Amino acid sequence: MSDRAAHSAGVWAVALAIAWRSLHTYLRRPDLFIPSLVFPLIFFASFAGGLSALGSVPGFHFPAGYTAFQFVFVVIQSATFAGLFTGFTLAFDFESGFARRLMLAAGDRRGIVLGYALVGLSRALITLALVSTVALVAGMRITGDGVDLFGLYLLATLLVLVGYAWAAGVAFRFRSIQAGPLMQTPVFLVLFLAPVYVPLYLLKGWIHAVASVNPATAFLNAGRGLISGAHNHTALGFIAAGALVLLFAIWTLRGLRAAERAP
Amino acid sequence: MSGGEGIEVRGLVREFKGGVRAVDGIDLSVAPGEIYGFLGPNGAGKSTTVLVLTTLLPPTAGTARVAGFDVVQHGPEVRKAIGASLQESALDPFLTGREHMRLQCALHGLPKFERDARGSELLARVGLTEAGDRKVNTYSGGMKRRLDLALALVHGPRLLFLDEPTTGLDPQSRVALWDEVRRLADDGVTIFLTTQYLEEADVLAHRVGIIDRGKLVAEGTPAELKAGIGRPSVEAVPQDPGDRERLIRVLHRFGEDAAAASGAVAVRLPTGVGELADIVRALDAEHVRVADLRLHAPTLDDVFLAKTGRSLEGAAQGEQGEDGEDGGNGGEHGESGAVGGGGGGEQEPARASMQQV
Numbered sequence: 001m002s003d004r005a006a007h008s009a010g011v012w013a014v015a016l017a018i019a020w021r022s023l024h025t026y027l028r029r030p031d032l033f034i035p036s037l038v039f040p041l042i043f044f045a046s047f048a049g050g051l052s053a054l055g056s057v058p059g060f061h062f063p064a065g066y067t068a069f070q071f072v073f074v075v076i077q078s079a080t081f082a083g084l085f086t087g088f089t090l091a092f093d094f095e096s097g098f099a100r101r102l103m104l105a106a107g108d109r110r111g112i113v114l115g116y117a118l119v120g121l122s123r124a125l126i127t128l129a130l131v132s133t134v135a136l137v138a139g140m141r142i143t144g145d146g147v148d149l150f151g152l153y154l155l156a157t158l159l160v161l162v163g164y165a166w167a168a169g170v171a172f173r174f175r176s177i178q179a180g181p182l183m184q185t186p187v188f189l190v191l192f193l194a195p196v197y198v199p200l201y202l203l204k205g206w207i208h209a210v211a212s213v214n215p216a217t218a219f220l221n222a223g224r225g226l227i228s229g230a231h232n233h234t235a236l237g238f239i240a241a242g243a244l245v246l247l248f249a250i251w252t253l254r255g256l257r258a259a260e261r262a263p
Numbered sequence: 264m265s266g267g268e269g270i271e272v273r274g275l276v277r278e279f280k281g282g283v284r285a286v287d288g289i290d291l292s293v294a295p296g297e298i299y300g301f302l303g304p305n306g307a308g309k310s311t312t313v314l315v316l317t318t319l320l321p322p323t324a325g326t327a328r329v330a331g332f333d334v335v336q337h338g339p340e341v342r343k344a345i346g347a348s349l350q351e352s353a354l355d356p357f358l359t360g361r362e363h364m365r366l367q368c369a370l371h372g373l374p375k376f377e378r379d380a381r382g383s384e385l386l387a388r389v390g391l392t393e394a395g396d397r398k399v400n401t402y403s404g405g406m407k408r409r410l411d412l413a414l415a416l417v418h419g420p421r422l423l424f425l426d427e428p429t430t431g432l433d434p435q436s437r438v439a440l441w442d443e444v445r446r447l448a449d450d451g452v453t454i455f456l457t458t459q460y461l462e463e464a465d466v467l468a469h470r471v472g473i474i475d476r477g478k479l480v481a482e483g484t485p486a487e488l489k490a491g492i493g494r495p496s497v498e499a500v501p502q503d504p505g506d507r508e509r510l511i512r513v514l515h516r517f518g519e520d521a522a523a524a525s526g527a528v529a530v531r532l533p534t535g536v537g538e539l540a541d542i543v544r545a546l547d548a549e550h551v552r553v554a555d556l557r558l559h560a561p562t563l564d565d566v567f568l569a570k571t572g573r574s575l576e577g578a579a580q581g582e583q584g585e586d587g588e589d590g591g592n593g594g595e596h597g598e599s600g601a602v603g604g605g606g607g608g609e610q611e612p613a614r615a616s617m618q619q620v
Contacts, residue, residue: 020369021366025357100349100351104317104319107372
């Protein structure tokens with residue numbers, strides 16, 4: 001029986017197998033799949049539609065219009081949450097015992113980290129494709145060029161990884177879905193303490209002070225600059241996202257080591 | 264014996280928070296090709312030992328080499344060499360049996376062209392061909408265990424860990440799984456089997472290690488372990504209490520007195536169970552009618568009792584959850600068989616002797 005034992009999957013083979021399984025399950029579960037599509041659309045409709053009068057506030061100037069202004073927030077939120085909810089999936093797999101199968105079968109366990117990252121990216125791809133289509137159908141104007149748009153989705157990709165790596169690090173350490181609020185709450189706070197509805201310069205008081213140092217502000221500024229073609233701290237947004245990816249990647253890999261030591 | 268396909272454990276300790284030692288200095292060796300039964304009550308440390316040996320949990324102290332590799336230093340190599348079916352069937356309820364096989368093959372790096380054929384082969388081997396395209400959430404407990412076993416075999420492991428593989432299974436599924444374990448052993452796979460079922464260890468294992476409260480309290484072949492604690496005894500209850508003296512006289516021809524239940528007479532047999540037929544013939548010749556005639560061969564439970572002062576069945580009830588083991592005790596019985604009024608129900612292990620009678 002030992003002829004097959006010579007085989008051993010590398011990091012990528014393990015990652016692709018895990019991604020295949022998780023996406024397969026995700027698409028078969030309407031309770032997971034539908035909310036992940038519907039909620040970004042609800043946010044987009046309510047922010048870009050219901051709050052569109054904010055675009056007429058004195059001093060508000062955004063070349064691509066308020067729909068594009070809010071679209072960037074929804075893209076960033078959807079991307080971050082696609083990653084975040086992949087962390088939930090990982091936590092659930094630990095709680096159900098399925099992750100043990102992965103820990104046991106994976107020759108190189110870093111493939112598990114990478115596999116779930118691919119899941120997060122795939123989920124984000126589905127959600128962002130839908131949100132973008134709906135936004136374009138709704139008449140959203142894009143005044144940036146193709147490279148700018150590519151930059152926006154590249155930024156979104158980094159934010160998927162930020163959300164995922166944060167949540168995965170928590171999931172590896174707690175190995176229970178009960179850690180969900182710990183994954184979710186900081187991300188909610190960071191996203192909503194940013195200039196969501198109006199630009200930073202229109203915010204006043206403590207929210208302005210907080211938003212000024214909030215990394216989500218850098219992401220929003222960069223994203224809005226890209227979609228409008230009027231670049232606004234683009235490099236800062238990418239550097240902040242890249243730094244967080246790196247930081248949380250270390251957090252996740254250390255989490256994996258913690259999971260390997262855990263009972 | 265540090266066999267390339269065996270297991271070598273020295274001074275293994277696994278301590279949890281609060282100083283609880285689930286595994287407390289275990290030494291054991293499993294030879295290549297052997298079925299090693301690891302027997303103990305819930306919470307004894309069986310599953311923790313398996314988790315350490317399968318690299319799912321690092322030891323606190325001691326060393327363990329599996330398939331020739333140190334479990335701490337060479338985890339990936341160990342995982343490549345072993346298969347494991349753990350206590351909780353780690354299955355995705357939304358995948359079919361066949362999809363599980365595909366996933367497991369991919370995780371183990373089997374080439375794409377081999378995956379479907381290997382999956383089908385193993386599903387057939389465990390009798391799940393027809394159910395292979397159904398989602399696992401429609402499977403019974405027995406089917407899940409069989410799928411779990413098939414998954415553990417996809418990469419042709421040289422060494423297989425089965426952690427309480429039959430807990431919760433109906434008798435038919437249990438026997439089917441035993442047959443599969445024997446077939447695997449015949450194929451040369453080394454098997455480390457944990458169980459809380461005395462019969463399972465007795466019937467399947469070449470050698471048995473008995474663990475209690477994290478310590479290995481006895482080890483040997485089932486026959487050696489049982490022989491080590493004494494000889495079989497025969498116990499009889501006269502149908503007519505007035506025949507008691509005659510019954511004693513007949514039984515004393517075959518052995519010396521042994522402790523007996525109220526109203527019964529017992530003698531310890533000098534060699535083994537071969538005398539049972541002679542006893543029946545002697546009683547018949549003396550016209551002594553018995554209400555109950557019972558052979559009591561030493562059991563692994565007796566071994567456990569002798570080594571720990573507690574019965575395995577009793578020990579199982581008071582110590583659940585220490586290391587995450589669960590599941591009920593399987594209701595095992597001593598290896599006694601009875602004729603006459605005191606039938607033993609499911610007391611299967613003494614079947615050979617009783618057939619002689």
